Amino acid sequence: MTRELWLTMVRVLICLLLTAFFQPILAAQIGGTITGIVINENLDPVPLARVRLATSPVRPMDTSITYGADEQGRFIIPNVEWGTYTLQAMKPDEGYPDTFLVFYRYHVDQPTATVSPAQPFVDVTIPIAKGGRILATVIDAVTGHAVDSAKLTMYLMASTPLSASFPADSPDILATAGIVFEIGVHADGYVDWFYPDLATRSSATHITLKPGERFSFTAKLKPLKPPTENK
Numbered sequence: 123m124t125r126e127l128w129l130t131m132v133r134v135l136i137c138l139l140l141t142a143f144f145q146p147i148l149a150a151q152i153g154g155t156i157t158g159i160v161i162n163e164n165l166d167p168v169p170l171a172r173v174r175l176a177t178s179p180v181r182p183m184d185t186s187i188t189y190g191a192d193e194q195g196r197f198i199i200p201n202v203e204w205g206t207y208t209l210q211a212m213k214p215d216e217g218y219p220d221t222f223l224v225f226y227r228y229h230v231d232q233p234t235a236t237v238s239p240a241q242p243f244v245d246v247t248i249p250i251a252k253g254g255r256i257l258a259t260v261i262d263a264v265t266g267h268a269v270d271s272a273k274l275t276m277y278l279m280a281s282t283p284l285s286a287s288f289p290a291d292s293p294d295i296l297a298t299a300g301i302v303f304e305i306g307v308h309a310d311g312y313v314d315w316f317y318p319d320l321a322t323r324s325s326a327t328h329i330t331l332k333p334g335e336r337f338s339f340t341a342k343l344k345p346l347k348p349p350t351e352n353k
Contacts, residue, residue, distance in 0.1 A: 154237030156199040158246035160191050160211040162218075163333065167195030168250060171213045174222055175199055178208040178234045186222065206236040209248050217252040217334060219296040225286035226253075226298055228278060254331025256295040256338075260307055263342040272309040272343070279303060279328060290341070299333040312343035 160171040171191045191197040191211075210232055212220040219226040230251070235244045260272040272290035277283070279302040288295045290307055297303060304326040305317040316326040317339060331337055 153201045153203050154242035154244065156202055156207070156209070156235050156237060156244050156246060158197055158209065158248060160195045160197070160248045160250060163249070163251045168211070168213060168216075168218065169193045169195055171195060171197075171211045171218065171250070173197045173199070173248065174210040174212070175202065176208045176210060176222065178206045180208050180210075180222070180227070180232075202237050204238050206234055209233050209235060209246050211248040211250045213250070214294050214296060217255060217296060218250045219253050219298060221250075223286060225276065225278060225284050226296075228280060228282075228284060229298060229301060251299055252333040253296040253298050254333070254335040254337055256297060256305070256331075257293070257336060258290045258295070258305075258307065259338075259340040260290045260309070261340065261342055262312075263344045269309050269312065269343055272307055272312075272341070275306045275308065277304045277306065277323070277326075297329075297331050297337075299331055299335075302328050302330050304328060305339075307341040307343065309343055311346055313346060315341045315343050317341075 156175070160168040160173065162168050168191065170193065172188045173191055174186050174188045176186045189197055189199050210221045212218050214220055221227050221230050221232060231249055233246050233248055235246050237244055256274070258274050260269045261267060262269055270291065273287050274290040274295060275285055275287040276297060277285045304323060306323060307315040313321050315321070316323050317329065318327050319342070320326055329337065
């Protein structure tokens with residue numbers, strides 16, 4: 123074996139060893155960082171909002187991870203795999219709906235961000251708008267007792283039919299401001315109820331709420347079968 127051939131083999135071996143050593147490190151660095159700010163309809167930062175990184179376009183069965191914004195509404199999402207993502211923000215306790223639900227995405231601007239080796243750092247502004255809050259009281263029309271198992275459904279009046287259901291006694295039922303929708307209440311053993319007091323949806327009242335508006339009502343559900351009277 124000549125000296126030149128031996129040196130070539132040594133160089134190749136060293137390259138293979140270095141590649142094997144640094145490959146996990148390089149692989150761990152493949153990804154970008156998305157930063158940004160969450161603002162409301164008045165262009166003010168939304169402190170402590172939650173930010174979700176979702177696939178783009180968003181698919182209903184996708185899993186996603188949420189990140190917290192700071193007191194100034196700013197957030198940072200590190201180690202993002204190369205690709206295009208949709209950014210969503212929410213703060214339901216202050217009236218900002220979770221736009222991961224399709225119902226709340228209607229009429230909502232959701233920015234996208236693309237991270238790549240050519241653009242590993244991206245800054246995004248996520249606008250969110252406060253919705254209206256729905257407060258329902260559901261009782262048995264005969265006994266006057268609360269119906270604990272009731273579900274409240276909102277039906278969006280749009281070219282694409284959408285609906286969303288929640289426990290009727292939830293204090294966090296939100297409606298996107300400005301949309302037109304109808305309300306129905308359903309419970310096992312009772313006739314379906316539609317606002318303002320109907321058994322069918324055909325004549326249900328259309329509802330539109332302003333940002334921060336509270337909409338309260340009482341639904342009196344009629345039992346499918348009247349209670350048996352004791353003789």
